Amino acid sequence: MIHLYNTLSKKKEPFEPLHPPFVGMYVCGPTVYDDPHLGHAKSYVSFDVIVRFLRASGYKVRYVQNITDVGHLLGDTDEGEDRIIKKARLEKLEPMEIAQKYEVRYFNDMDLLNNMRPDISCRASGYIPEMTGLVQSLLDKGFAYQAGGNVYFDISKFGDYGKLSGRKVVDLLEGVRVDVAEGKRHAADFALWKKADPDHIMQWPSPWGQGYPGWHLECSVMSMKYLGESIDIHGGGLDNQFPHHECEIAQSEAATGKPFVRYWLHNNMVTIDGQKMSKSLGNFKSLPDLFGAYGPMTVRFFILQGHYRSPQDFSDQALEAARKGFLRLSQIVQDIGKPVDASASPVTEPGPVWKAHRERFFAFMEDDFNTAGAISVLFDMARDAQKCMQDAAAEDLVHAGRLFDELGSSILGLKFEPAAGQADTETENALVVLLLELRRKFRQEKDWASSDAIRDRLLEIGIAIEDGKDKTTWRKVTG
């Protein structure tokens, strides 16, 4: 039985979907106006593993993620600027070119991290009619009001407002902010539809005039369209808990009269050298930059060594530790695959050792997706697999290989490819083999200076050689 931490109840709860074995899961996607960054990596790797594990546990998951390609205002006031439009002017491109360009980059980086694509990836701009429909329904039911071409949600009409984030409606009604948009009844009322100036590029017709949708609307509309009025899991970053998710609940439940989401999952934030990473602070690290230094699998492994609900600090020291740990694991997985024929099915059941590892792995994952604990099982498996290699226990190695495949590759989404590659070409291979033959000759003659020179020079080129018992192996090393 899976237990997960529900932000709504602030407790770990047993996971019981509405219509087992089907699970509807919606995760807030990115606003596509800039390169993906560390925060995206943590968030989407975390939810990717959650989807993978739910599937491994027998659930049929429909995973929906939005792409926010409708610009939203930078500030709360009407003077704020639309991020996508701003970027479009900077790059001298159409707003939709910006959205398209960064959506491609987003998926490219998610692919590198080995995140599965969502089953449905929906762009907000494609659902304007559904959004105006929801706004109209809220107006009809008296939860919303018009003011100067804008439509606002009246939070005083929705008694449950604040139930997710712990805000008190009375406090919010008092008006905390300085600049309250004109026409709002309460400071904390949020926009469902905004009037657009004639020169505003992204705008659509609506019953209330030309405009564009409020930011919170798209997630309500698209999740309900594909997953129904009540969905099992809604995920997103902790920073979106308020106001975004609070507003989603308000507008969705006001419209349908039904509970919007059963389980709210929030991943925690990323810091860089102890500092919050944010776009407004300008200290965010993009994934293309990071991948240049560490490689996507190291980043994925590093993220999974923490817990999705804990904040995670990215530092070179921590990433380097993750890189080495993952490299060791990868090499063991490679090594145990070598001596055995993977297609040969062993006649025996997996021994108690492997069964125990698998059970421990599942126990960790069933406890609110404790990937850090799950990875520790992988290292324990590596140790046992090592023993089997020494004992030449071929059958056990097949079981070990299959378990790494199931737990490490399928569920955690790790690719155990050697960071060090083999020869790129036949020529390269032949050259290295030639050098190794020469070196063997020098060693036989005890010409240590010459043999060590070959070793040192090869290492400078990026080829490490390792003298084994009766033969010398080599591999490429990076960085």
Added chain:
RNA sequence: GGCGGCGUAGCCAAGUGGCUAAGGCAGAGGUCUGCAAAACCUUUAUUCAGCGGUUCAAAUCCGCUCGCCGCCUCCA
């Protein structure tokens, strides 16, 4: 100011009432080796920020103190 979280070995990080406080990185010793490297084996916290309390029993619950962080404005 309001709401919430965190503080576990040199670093990263699980564990949230009861077996010997996971695991990774780094360190130390050893095996192997001509020497290395890699790999493997062994080892590294009488203690969980501090103080006080509850309990037969606390890193885990409660209170206070110190330190750090997040949300309350776009952000995953």
